[in-house]
Every structure is written in structure tokens, then in C-alpha cells.
Amino acid sequence: MTTRTLFTNAHIATGQPGSTAAQTAPLQDILVEDGHFAAIGEGLAASLPAQGYDMTGVKTVDLGGKLVTPPFCDTHLHLDYVFTARKPGAVNESGTLFEGIQRWSDTKSDLTVDEIKARARKAVGMELRHGVQYIRSHADVTDPNLTSLKALLELKEELKDTVTIQIVSFPQEGMYSYEGPNGESGADLVEEGLRMGADCVGGIPHFEQCREFGERSMHTVVELASKYDKLIDVHCDETDDPNSRYVELLSALAYRAGIGPRTTASHTCSLGSADNAYFFHLTKLLKAAHINFACAPTENLYLQGRQDTFPKRRGITRVKELTDAGVNVSLGQDSMQDPWYPLGNGNMMIILDYVLHVAQMMSFPEIDDAMKFLTVNGATTLGMLDSYGVEVGKPANFVVLDADSVFNAVYERCDVLRSVRDGRTLFTATTSVDSATELL
Numbered sequence: 001m002t003t004r005t006l007f008t009n010a011h012i013a014t015g016q017p018g019s020t021a022a023q024t025a026p027l028q029d030i031l032v033e034d035g036h037f038a039a040i041g042e043g044l045a046a047s048l049p050a051q052g053y054d055m056t057g058v059k060t061v062d063l064g065g066k067l068v069t070p071p072f073c074d075t076h077l078h079l080d081y082v083f084t085a086r087k088p089g090a091v092n093e094s095g096t097l098f099e100g101i102q103r104w105s106d107t108k109s110d111l112t113v114d115e116i117k118a119r120a121r122k123a124v125g126m127e128l129r130h131g132v133q134y135i136r137s138h139a140d141v142t143d144p145n146l147t148s149l150k151a152l153l154e155l156k157e158e159l160k161d162t163v164t165i166q167i168v169s170f171p172q173e174g175m176y177s178y179e180g181p182n183g184e185s186g187a188d189l190v191e192e193g194l195r196m197g198a199d200c201v202g203g204i205p206h207f208e209q210c211r212e213f214g215e216r217s218m219h220t221v222v223e224l225a226s227k228y229d230k231l232i233d234v235h236c237d238e239t240d241d242p243n244s245r246y247v248e249l250l251s252a253l254a255y256r257a258g259i260g261p262r263t264t265a266s267h268t269c270s271l272g273s274a275d276n277a278y279f280f281h282l283t284k285l286l287k288a289a290h291i292n293f294a295c296a297p298t299e300n301l302y303l304q305g306r307q308d309t310f311p312k313r314r315g316i317t318r319v320k321e322l323t324d325a326g327v328n329v330s331l332g333q334d335s336m337q338d339p340w341y342p343l344g345n346g347n348m349m350i351i352l353d354y355v356l357h358v359a360q361m362m363s364f365p366e367i368d369d370a371m372k373f374l375t376v377n378g379a380t381t382l383g384m385l386d387s388y389g390v391e392v393g394k395p396a397n398f399v400v401l402d403a404d405s406v407f408n409a410v411y412e413r414c415d416v417l418r419s420v421r422d423g424r425t426l427f428t429a430t431t432s433v434d435s436a437t438e439l440l
């Protein structure tokens with residue numbers, strides 16, 4: 001039997017570039033049939049019956065003039081690390097990225113599949129409650145047992161009807177700096193992770209022991225992506241060192257392999273310290289390659305600038321300059337209470353608020369267009385644009401925000417009132433964040 005719901009009185013920001021629902025825009029109705037958008041327009045509640053459409057059995061939900069957008073995308077998260085910050089031995093005293101990696105390495109040997117899944121499940125529930133339906137999570141594969149990857153692959157499958165999870169085969173301790181107990185390199189384990197079903201190839205060139213290892217890892221990342229037909233997401237240049245320029249090599253190699261749009265450079269903090277002449281030259285390559293950037297503003301504001309006194313660098317990639325150049329930038333929560341960052345609750349409106357401030361993107365047109373960072377830009381990074389957006393024919397996935405325009409949503413850092421997946425309401429605002437795990 002066909003299930004049909006008519007959502008009425010919505011301000012819609014479709015998720016397409018420049019789609020900025022304003023308070024003054026006419027309210028629209030959304031007809032969902034069997035999990036897909038069947039019709040979108042003004043006055044459908046009246047015009048459909050007039051056109052002979054049989055409204056029998058159609059459930060109506062009045063959205064009361066609230067803002068509808070596609071679901072949020074968190075394009076950079078570590079689900080295997082969540083809620084480990086207080087574990088004995090895991091506390092990061094210096095607040096640096098590199099101590100975080102050491103603390104994780106020191107304390108990860110007792111992880112189990114079930115324990116990781118329980119923590120990750122709680123984190124996904126919190127993200128879901130904040131309007132996220134698409135997550136790219138890294139899974140640390142510098143572990144001969146690949147415990148994190150096994151756990152996240154199971155969770156991805158179990159939750160697929162509620163949330164889309166992409167998994168990166170990520171060598172946290174390096175492709176060529178890590179050596180496992182049986183002589184495995186990080187690169188060997190990344191490849192094994194791809195064979196097991198990870199969606200993306202990861203890397204961490206700035207952490208490798210020397211520049212040559214970092215460069216070699218970028219070649220390996222692109223070769224593996226081509227060999228296994230996978231996406232790429234590299235932790236790239238997450239340092240204030242302006243000489244860390246692996247994004248240049250990654251972009252050039254991806255461009256030459258014809259997989260630039262399937263490639264993401266995460267963090268790229270060094271661009272916040274690079275000089276303008278270098279960035280000017282690099283921009284030409286980034287535009288040609290069409291690679292994506294993922295920025296985690298709260299995380300890197302906390303971790304970077306740790307070797308500075310004052311003036312102290314912000315450690316954030318050039319979100320405004322990349323955006324102005326037409327390069328796609330999306331956002332990530334990155335951490336939820338792990339050895340790198342003690343906070344993080346999955347609320348992407350907070351992440352957006354930070355990036356608008358720190359990147360100084362607060363002209364009225366920029367604010368009116370800001371929701372793209374959580375929506376269409378995220379779907380672009382994830383390579384999911386074909387099935388994403390509030391458009392007839394696509395899966396009926398959307399969120400309802402407690403605002404009547406994009407500007408007011410940003411202004412209020414508004415709450416998410418409802419999340420709809422394949423036409424099914426996952427929650428309404430009566431569900432508290434504390435009980436979010438029950439949504440799954």
C-alpha cells in the first residue's frame with residue numbers, strides 16, 4: 001500500500017547553491033509518497049484535490065512556517081574514539097594533536113567490537129538528534145586486529161535505514177611510520193581495510209616520520225583509491241607548519257588520476273599559516289582538481305597554535321578564501337570527548353557558528369547562504385548529490401528547523417524540531433538529547 005504524507009506550510013531551502021529560504025518567501029507544501037518527494041509547491045493542500053488527486057489516506061503534518069532543509073552532513077568524525085577522553089592514561093595534558101595521537105596509541109589495545117559499537121551508537125544518536133543523517137567516520141586501522149573498522153562496518157549496516165555512514169580506512173599512526181607486531185605497515189592495513197569494505201582511503205602525511213614518507217603515502221592513497229574504486233579522505237597538513245604542503249601533492253595526484261571530486265583534504269590547518277603567494281598559486285590547482293575540503297573549526301581552534309605564544313594563530317584552513325574561489329568546503333564535528341577534544345556533542349549548528357566567526361564570513365549574503373556548509377557542501381564531499389536535496393524524485397530526507405529563514409536559523413543557532421528519513425519521521429523535538437540513543 002502506498003504511504004503518503006503531506007507536509008504543509010514550510011519555508012524550504014532546497015540544498016541547491018543559492019537556495020536561501022527567506023521569511024518573505026511563500027510557504028510551500030511537500031507531498032511524500034513511498035519515501036520519495038512526489039510534489040513540492042505552494043498550496044498543494046488545495047490544488048492537489050482540485051487536480052483530481054485522491055487525498056484519501058493522506059496524512060497531513062503542518063510544519064507551521066518552519067524552515068526545511070536537507071539533513072545535515074557531518075563530513076569528519078571519529079566514531080571509534082568517542083567518549084574515551086577520561087579513560088585512564090588517555091587524558092591529553094598538552095592539548096596538542098600529537099599528544100592526542102600518543103594517548104590514543106597508549107590506550108587503544110583493550111578495545112573490543114562491542115564496546116566501540118556501544119560508544120559509537122550513542123554518538124550517532126546524538127548527531128541524529130541534531131539533524132545529521134550523513135556521517136563520514138574515520139576508523140583507525142593501525143591495529144593488526146582492525147577492531148575499530150570491524151565495529152564501525154557492523155554499525156553502518158545496522159543503522160543504514162536511519163543514517164548513512166561512510167567509513168575511512170585511516171592509518172592514525174602513519175602509513176610508513178607504523179609497524180605492526182607482524183611487520184605490517186600502516187599502508188598494508190589501510191589496504192586490508194578497503195578489502196573489508198571501507199568506503200574511503202585515509203592518510204596522515206604530516207604525522208609521518210619524514211617528508212619522504214609523507215609524500216610516499218600520498219602516492220599510495222591515490223593508487224589504492226584507483227585500484228579499489230574508493231573515495232579519498234586524508235588528514236592533511238593538520239599543523240601550523242606552513243611548510244607542510246601535502247595538499248598540493250594530493251591534489252595534483254588526484255587531478256592526474258581523474259579523481260579530484262572524489263577526494264577530500266581534511267583539516268589543512270597549514271593553509272592558515274601559509275603565505276599568500278603560495279596560496280595564490282595553489283588555488284589554481286585546487287580549482288582544476290575540484291577536490292573537497294573538510295574543516296573542523298572547534299577541534300582545530302583547540303589543538304592548533306599550541307607552539308605559539310602571542311600573536312597566536314587560529315589554525316583554521318582558509319574557509320572563506322576557498323569558498324570565494326569556488327572550492328567546496330564542508331564541516332565536521334571531528335571529536336566527541338576523545339583524547340583530542342574534551343567536548344563535542346554532534347550539534348552542527350555550533351560547528352557552523354564557529355566557522356562563520358573564525359573565517360570572518362558574516363556579510364549578510366554569506367549568512368543567508370551559510371546552511372550550505374552543513375547540507376549541499378557536505379553531500380558534495382560525500383559524493384551523494386545525486387540522491388540528496390529537497391527535490392521531486394529524490395528520497396524524502398529532510399529536517400525541520402526552529403526558524404523561519406536561514407538567517408534566523410544561524411542567528412538563533414536553532415534547534416532541530418523534526419528529522420525525516422525516507423518519509424518516516426525519526427523524531428520530533430519532544431525527544432531530548434539525553435534519550436537520543438533510543439532513536440536508533
Ligand SMILES: [Zn+2]
Nearest residue numbers: 076078235334
Ligand atoms: Zn580527524
